[in-house]
Amino acid sequence: MAETSSSEELVLAFLAEAGDEFVSGEAISGKLGLTRAAVWKHVNALRAAGYRIDALPARGYRLAEVPDRLTALELRPLLDTHDLGRELHCYDELGSTNDRAKELADAGAEHGEVVVAEAQTAGRGRRGREWVSPPRRNLYFSVVLRPDLPPARAAELTLVASIAVCDAARQAGVAAGIKWPNDVLVGGKKLAGILTELAAEPDRVHWVVIGVGVNVNARAEDFPEELRGDATSLLIERRRPVPRALFAAACLTGLEGWLDRHAEEGFGTIRDAWRERSVTLGREVVVRTEGREIAGVAEDIDAQGALLVRGRAGVERILAGDVTLLRPR
Template sequence: METTEQTQEELILGFLSESGDDYTSGEALSGKLGLSRTAVWKRVEALRTKGYRIEAVPARGYRLVEVPDRLTSLEVSPLLGTHDLGRTLHHHAVVGSTNEVAFRLAQDGAAHGEVVIAEQQTSGKGRRGRAWVSPPGLNLYFSAILRPELPPQRAPELTLVAAVALAENLREFGADAAIKWPNDVQIGGRKVAGILTELSAEPERVHFVIVGVGVNLNCQAEHFPEELRETATSVALARGERVHRAHFAARLWTRMEEWLELYLETGFDVVRARWKELSSTLGQDVLVRTDRSELRGLAVDIDPSGALLVRTEAGQVERVLAGDVEQLRPRQPQSAR
């Protein structure tokens, strides 16, 4: 858990961030924190040793000039607008998989909204046992612990909730993102993010859900394995400049919490409608591969549970619960209403 010193440092960063390019006097910080001006100065010095550039000018005060590109609570918490999500942050320099760490924490009683985040994963998990490429210090890899009051059969809907929030956040950051069913987000037809949802449940209720998200933010083409360079991308590649990772994470968690609260309050229909607006799959000729078969046809809709509806050449509409989707030839994406 956070120490008092860490909390005070977060508050100082929050106040300085709110001031932007303006200076905040030591007296003002002292009053807001209930500390002496000497104690404020010590906390500022501690932040400087951690990589923060904080300018101090006599008779004017302090100004935050530069924040290190890290994803600890010091960087993220001052930017958060959530009630629960990300308020307790378990930061790791390196983990095997954030989903695995989050699952263990949830089994041990971690609360709703706690997040595991890593600068690097050595065994990042994608769908169907695939690896997720996770180079250090460039992208966003996290897993959120959720404890919604839902029956287990509705838990897959949370993947679509997360996908809507993620696609909207990417658009806010200048990337024309779209959702590929069931759990990928694309920019220009190339994968930029993936979502992996895992749960622990009884027949009648969910104990917890782990929503794992990986987003390629700042990696370049050379960071991808050669076999993925034609099919993967990053936000930096798409928009031509780096992304502030802590800002992106904080905005994403705020948006995820907003969508989660709306979903739990009103049901899946509002999520389904927005998902369809953001979809890159609907209206496309697709090949769906499952463990047992292949299915070709036109992706026409998702049903009220989030399953993909595919109209075959024979005119039958097949319901797909899980599988890999390949878009066979480009069409203009359209929403099925």
């Protein structure tokens, strides 16, 4: 895990905030309390790390190009959060970001600490399924949360996360929607998945880890052949790549905003937002649970986030299961 000086991060943040404008070395040194020589040194260190920074006499420096990497240097200047991502753990490769986040949580990690990996060798989705994680194309991150919630309400956070990821995908220009409980789809194909794990006692939650995997710049050939008809990416849908650091920042900023609303306003607000983004409600579905298969129309989610399916025997309340969407009503 690479460490970067805080001064380099500050210089980068200052240049990023200026956008396409040049910033004088004098302005940077005055704002950050650095000597002009120190500014020059940090600019050269950033260039060596892959940033293209233009320089003109009497005008100063301008950030012209950012490498497509997910390290603290790229992510921290983009975050507009009070807790999420203030502490970043960035890796070139992990078995699973969720597993590392759980280790950190057990060791006392603070609320909002984030684990990001460029690749996963043992990424997984719900029910232990493999999550295909090619290197340096997509986004894989996990967030440690310490919510003031009883364990019975922890599942609500999965729906909170699905809203944030759906919104970030829409901001990136694709018509995303949520399949219950937590898959983000575009055109019926899977764009993102969310895995929530927790440690709790009967009356309180110790920690919750929310893992997010988003297919950002994956090409069709990056998916196993058997998944190509069911999976998609932002690149495939938009026909142009997405800056991954910007997309990660949008996910984390959105997630924190929805977590704050959940804490302040309760699940009712989340339920309404989830309904608006749902591609499940009103559809004929087949739900496979442990040892059962339930067919019917997905009518709603209840006050605990369970899916309500009206079948031949009436309305069934489903807490967990795999949903297959059939033709629209």
